[in-house]
Amino acid sequence: MGRITEDLIRRNAEHNDCIIFSLEELSLHQQEIERLEHIDKWCRDLKILYLQNNLIGKIENVSKLKKLEYLNLALNNIEKIENLEGCEGLTKLDLTVNFIGELSSVKTLQHNIHLKELFLMGNPCADFDGYRQFMVATLQQLKWLDGKEIERSERIQALQDFPAVEQQIREQEKAYCLKRAKDKEEAQRKLQEEENEGEREGRHTGFDGRWYTDISATLPSSEESKDDVQAPEIQEGGCKKKKLDNGEDDLEFWNKPSLYTPESRLETLRHMEKQRKDQEKLSEKKKKVKPPRVLISENGRALNVNEPKLDFSLRDDEKRNQIVLDLAVYRYMDTSLIDVDVQPTYVRVMVKGKPFQLVLPAEVKPDSSSAKRAQTTGHLVVYMPKVGEIITGCQVTSKPVKSTPDSSREQTNKRSQQMERLEVDPSKHAFPDVANIVQAKKHTPRRVQAEPKIIPSEEDPDFEDNPEVPPLI
Numbered sequence: 283m284g285r286i287t288e289d290l291i292r293r294n295a296e297h298n299d300c301i302i303f304s305l306e307e308l309s310l311h312q313q314e315i316e317r318l319e320h321i322d323k324w325c326r327d328l329k330i331l332y333l334q335n336n337l338i339g340k341i342e343n344v345s346k347l348k349k350l351e352y353l354n355l356a357l358n359n360i361e362k363i364e365n366l367e368g369c370e371g372l373t374k375l376d377l378t379v380n381f382i383g384e385l386s387s388v389k390t391l392q393h394n395i396h397l398k399e400l401f402l403m404g405n406p407c408a409d410f411d412g413y414r415q416f417m418v419a420t421l422q423q424l425k426w427l428d429g430k431e432i433e434r435s436e437r438i439q440a441l442q443d444f445p446a447v448e449q450q451i452r453e454q455e456k457a458y459c460l461k462r463a464k465d466k467e468e469a470q471r472k473l474q475e476e477e478n479e480g481e482r483e484g485r486h487t488g489f490d491g492r493w494y495t496d497i498s499a500t501l502p503s504s505e506e507s508k509d510d511v512q513a514p515e516i517q518e519g520g521c522k523k524k525k526l527d528n529g530e531d532d533l534e535f536w537n538k539p540s541l542y543t544p545e546s547r548l549e550t551l552r553h554m555e556k557q558r559k560d561q562e563k564l565s566e567k568k569k570k571v572k573p574p575r576v577l578i579s580e581n582g583r584a585l586n587v588n589e590p591k592l593d594f595s596l597r598d599d600e601k602r603n604q605i606v607l608d609l610a611v612y613r614y615m616d617t618s619l620i621d622v623d624v625q626p627t628y629v630r631v632m633v634k635g636k637p638f639q640l641v642l643p644a645e646v647k648p649d650s651s652s653a654k655r656a657q658t659t660g661h662l663v664v665y666m667p668k669v670g671e672i673i674t675g676c677q678v679t680s681k682p683v684k685s686t687p688d689s690s691r692e693q694t695n696k697r698s699q700q701m702e703r704l705e706v707d708p709s710k711h712a713f714p715d716v717a718n719i720v721q722a723k724k725h726t727p728r729r730v731q732a733e734p735k736i737i738p739s740e741e742d743p744d745f746e747d748n749p750e751v752p753p754l755i
Contacts, residue, residue, distance in 0.1 A: 284313040284316070286317075291324060303325070304327055305328060306349075310331075310332065311334045318340070318344060321344060329351045333358070334358070337358065337547065338355065338358040341364055341365050347368070351372065353366075355375075355376065356376050356401070357378070357379050359380065360377060364390055372394045373397060374397075375391070375399070383407055385410060385417075385451050385455060398423070399426040400421065403428045412443075413451075415439070415440040415447045419447070465543050469545035469546070532557065575587060577630070588638055589638065590633040590634070592610050592633065593609075594607065594640070595608045596643075598643065598644075603667060603670075605668065606663065607663070607666070609663075609664070611655070615634070626646060626647075626669070628642055631662065644668050648666075650667045651667065
């Protein structure tokens, strides 16, 4: 059954940033609440309170809500109007479809001078003769009753007939109270019978299949295999039979005639709750437990597994002699949910309990491996150095030559002939001329060279010397 808790109020106070002490409107309808509690302590500033369609049997713990203007308690199990004198600002009260039979209890609302609207339709008292006249005469501050406006002439007539109507209402109340007492006794007796029947069923253990193991333990070994094969079939048949019995009981419950009383509402709710629990148990039994994921084969070989279904890339960094794994982990997932395990031949990453395993192309050093998480993308990068020496480059080595005394003498003679300078030429250390660092390029005038004279050869047969033509310079 539902109860009013701080968590429940906060979940229904999202419009007020889940702050409950300054809450002005609260809706707790259809929560299967049986008792009003804590609201007057936690939500003193409430103006509107919705509590319809619950199982509340008594109006209580709301008298400190001085600012409350509208209270909706429709479709509950209330039998009497009480404890509303402290709600000084109450202007509208909805008690539709309850079990109010004591109509005289409305006199407690005379202290609520601001009350203008009242709904009592659907209650046993609304069927009393003279109900409306009694209400109009008793609560003179009312403007609307059951959605119908109260006229001035109607109130005058009700006040005139009030003594006779009041006597009539009291007689009907008395008859209703006697009938209600009988209904309560009948409901109590029925509840006691059901409890006794349940205890009897509890003594005779049900057909749950567990006793087959006890019987099979006493049977000879030759019959054990047969019993093991037959037991699941018998269990399945027992479950089907139990399901059919539950279905028949459920159909019988809903077809059985019953009075509309607070006890019948509670009984209906408990029956539905029991059905829900039975259904949950059946669904849990039907759920097949997944076998654990196989990560290592029977022969000891690691398998490639990607249960979280993440994108990844694996590259071989030859320059740094390492293997780099880039796993696209969810960006906003907490790092504490990731577990990395590097082995010489494979790497395993657990992401929220789901394994990602990859076989490596070369053997790596687990002790020297490292893992980092990108802050922008959330990717997980695992660096795994390879096993073996790092080759930095190729060096040409000369072939070894056998050393002889003659060759050693020749090498020493060559070394002695070479001039060795211990000091550097001091001219090389001379300071440069700062003024003439940038030397201007000297432009020399180009000389026009005279073209060579072309003297025709006299031996040329076509040559004619014209004296009028001046010689070429």
